[in-house]
Amino acid sequence: MTQNSDxxxxxxxxxxxxxxxxxxxxxxxxxxxxxxxDSLAVMNFVMQLEDRFDVSIPMDRLAGIQTINDLAAAxxxxxxxxxx
Amino acid sequence: MTILDKFKALQGAYETVQSAGHDPFTVCFDEVLxxxxxxxxxxxxxxxxxxxxxxxxFDSSCVDKAVEALMQAGTGTTGSRxxxxxxxxxxxxxxxxxxxxxxRAAMVFSTGYQANLGILSTIAGRGDHIxxxxxxxxxIYDGCRLGHAEVIRFxxxxxxxxxxxxxxxxxxxGNRLIVxxxxxxxxxxxxxxxxxxxxxxxxxxxLLVDEAHSLGVxxxxxxxxxEQAGVEADVDFIVGTFSKSLGAVGGFCVSNLPDFDVLxxxxxxYMFTASLPPSVIASVTQALARxxxxxxxxxRLNINAQRLxxxxxxEGFILGPQVSPIVxxxxxxxxxxxxxxxxxxxxxxYLNLALPPATPDNAPLLRSxxxxxxxxxxxxxxxATITAIGSELGVIAPRSHRPDMTEERQGxxxxxxxxxxxxxxxxxxxxxTGNPL
Ligand SMILES: Cc1ncc(COP(=O)(O)O)c(C=O)c1O
Numbered sequence: 001m002t003q004n005s006d007x008x009x010x011x012x013x014x015x016x017x018x019x020x021x022x023x024x025x026x027x028x029x030x031x032x033x034x035x036x037x038d039s040l041a042v043m044n045f046v047m048q049l050e051d052r053f054d055v056s057i058p059m060d061r062l063a064g065i066q067t068i069n070d071l072a073a074a075x076x077x078x079x080x081x082x083x084x
Numbered sequence: 085m086t087i088l089d090k091f092k093a094l095q096g097a098y099e100t101v102q103s104a105g106h107d108p109f110t111v112c113f114d115e116v117l118x119x120x121x122x123x124x125x126x127x128x129x130x131x132x133x134x135x136x137x138x139x140x141x142f143d144s145s146c147v148d149k150a151v152e153a154l155m156q157a158g159t160g161t162t163g164s165r166x167x168x169x170x171x172x173x174x175x176x177x178x179x180x181x182x183x184x185x186x187x188r189a190a191m192v193f194s195t196g197y198q199a200n201l202g203i204l205s206t207i208a209g210r211g212d213h214i215x216x217x218x219x220x221x222x223x224i225y226d227g228c229r230l231g232h233a234e235v236i237r238f239x240x241x242x243x244x245x246x247x248x249x250x251x252x253x254x255x256x257x258g259n260r261l262i263v264x265x266x267x268x269x270x271x272x273x274x275x276x277x278x279x280x281x282x283x284x285x286x287x288x289x290x291l292l293v294d295e296a297h298s299l300g301v302x303x304x305x306x307x308x309x310x311e312q313a314g315v316e317a318d319v320d321f322i323v324g325t326f327s328k329s330l331g332a333v334g335g336f337c338v339s340n341l342p343d344f345d346v347l348x349x350x351x352x353x354y355m356f357t358a359s360l361p362p363s364v365i366a367s368v369t370q371a372l373a374r375x376x377x378x379x380x381x382x383x384r385l386n387i388n389a390q391r392l393x394x395x396x397x398x399e400g401f402i403l404g405p406q407v408s409p410i411v412x413x414x415x416x417x418x419x420x421x422x423x424x425x426x427x428x429x430x431x432x433x434y435l436n437l438a439l440p441p442a443t444p445d446n447a448p449l450l451r452s453x454x455x456x457x458x459x460x461x462x463x464x465x466x467x468a469t470i471t472a473i474g475s476e477l478g479v480i481a482p483r484s485h486r487p488d489m490t491e492e493r494q495g496x497x498x499x500x501x502x503x504x505x506x507x508x509x510x511x512x513x514x515x516x517t518g519n520p521l
Pocket of ligand 1: 195196197198200221223265269294296297325326327333334335
């Protein structure tokens with residue numbers, strides 16, 4: 001199982017490559033509010049993330065996610081469900 | 085502070101659009117003359133954005149049937165079918181729909197939006213998974229939100245991505261329901277339905293196809309993309325609307341599943357809203373008959389779609405990836421899109437202004453929908469007017485400065501090469517809350 005902090009690092013790295021984002025993200029960055037991404041860009045970033053970790057995050061779970069920490073926890077939880 | 089403060093940003097964006105001229109969301113016609121013409125502020129305009137694909141809104145046989153039913157059964161049902169009972173012609177239309185599609189059952193809803201709301205929220209329950217195309221219509225997104233299933237988006241028209249997401253579910257319990265559209269309303273592209281049906285079979289999922297824009301438009305009998313792609317045996321549910329090719333209002337779902345009729349006492353958006361007035365049911369029943377009796381309607385629609393698409397393509401506009409009755413032109417920016425739309429209305433052409441985030445790939449679009457009722461002359465007027473304004477606004481090069489673009493523009497289509505002004509990079513943006521049209 002992947003550690004949460006590893007997932008946080010990967011997410012921050014991936015956010016760094018988005019052309020729209022100029023700031024460096026931290027684990028407490030609010031994804032929708034602090035990064036200047038519109039809702040569309042967020043959804044598409046999530047799709048990339050899903051491919052990177054080979055999980056699908058259902059839309060109702062996304063609704064409750066605010067920070068990068070929250071996102072990492074959701075990914076870790078979804079990965080944890082399927083032993084690899 | 086008021087409860088509406090949360091709409092400040094939206095209000096601001098709306099005011100920007102309004103300040104450029106006409107308000108695209110409240111265009112009010114003095115009079116609608118025919119399926120293809122209306123009067124706006126005393127001036128005739130060509131209607132090129134009303135999804136009136138077969139031009140049946142003024143069909144005399146449909147109007148006659150509606151009048152007859154109005155006189156006979158009154159103006160409305162004043163309630164739902166479970167409360168106020170089913171009128172004979174509701175049941176008759178359901179039998180005709182089932183016969184048209186060759187299915188066991190059909191259920192009529194008060195709009196297409198409600199058909200998606202009802203069917204999606206009811207057939208997929210807690211523990212089930214719905215897999216929807218990322219570019220789905222707003223009613224599909226909303227139907228998913230109303231229910232209790234887990235909802236997963238897959239990349240637009242990408243059967244491999246769909247298969248990957250199904251495989252990630254591994255042996256999670258519950259049913260899988262795949263949802264796609266026949267023709268997508270923003271760019272006019274069709275779903276790769278053969279491939280999607282193959283994925284459906286491989287993963288033992290259910291498949292629902294929303295044929296809102298393809299009923300009466302595709303297939304040699306007008307039964308939509310499902311017929312054209314030859315996958316009728318693989319599709320478990322077809323949803324559609326009466327508000328486009330059938331020229332009225334209403335929605336439906338047909339299915340071959342045994343026990344489908346139990347939904348009549350389980351599906352809340354069917355049970356708790358008033359049923360359609362008998363006059364609407366009568367005109368829809370007649371319009372469905374017209375679709376079956378008159379393949380010439382589809383042929384004329386197709387000729388007009390080809391004429392508009394190829395005409396604009398030859399002038400250098402960037403269009404959707406395939407010829408269809410929905411012809412969308414990519415605009416370089418929101419400002420140009422708004423100016424272009426206003427100029428067209430001033431020149432007597434009404435079509436749809438589609439702005440991000442309701443559009444794929446964050447591209448502003450001028451979206452037109454062709455009708456069988458358009459004359460060749462009207463289509464030619466449209467092409468000439470759009471070309472003149474497009475040159476003026478710098479959307480296309482003036483004719484004299486234009487290289488022969490047929491080779492160069494290969495692949496330069498919306499949804500394939502997805503440029504952004506000044507960037508030339510590929511974007512994969514897709515709407516979060518669904519398309520509005
Ligand atoms: C794909 C799709 N589904 C459903 C609908 C809703 O149809 P209606 O206008 O009947 O509510 C529309 C159009 O509005 C649509 O484009």
